[in-house]
Amino acid sequence: MKKVILVVVAFVSLAMIVVAADFRQIPHLLKMETVKKSCMGYTIIEFNKGIDCYGDTVNLIRKNGFAEKALSFKQ
DSSP, X not given: OHHHHHHHHHHXXXXXXXXXXXXXXXXXXXXXXXXXXXOOOEEEOSSSEEEETTSXXXXXXXXXXXXXXXXOOOO
């Protein structure tokens, strides 16, 4: 009798999980286009490193007691 009840409970649980699952696709997540927003500021993570709002690592220098973005020029 215990096995029958266990099988019924397992079947009902499985049916509830399958019915409750959401298989709809969200259209705006399927598009892979990324639009860059205007980025101002950064978050300091170490003494001379920071992360801007795009997730890129930026170099920081100390200037007048504050951390500022270091200007990097590729030569």
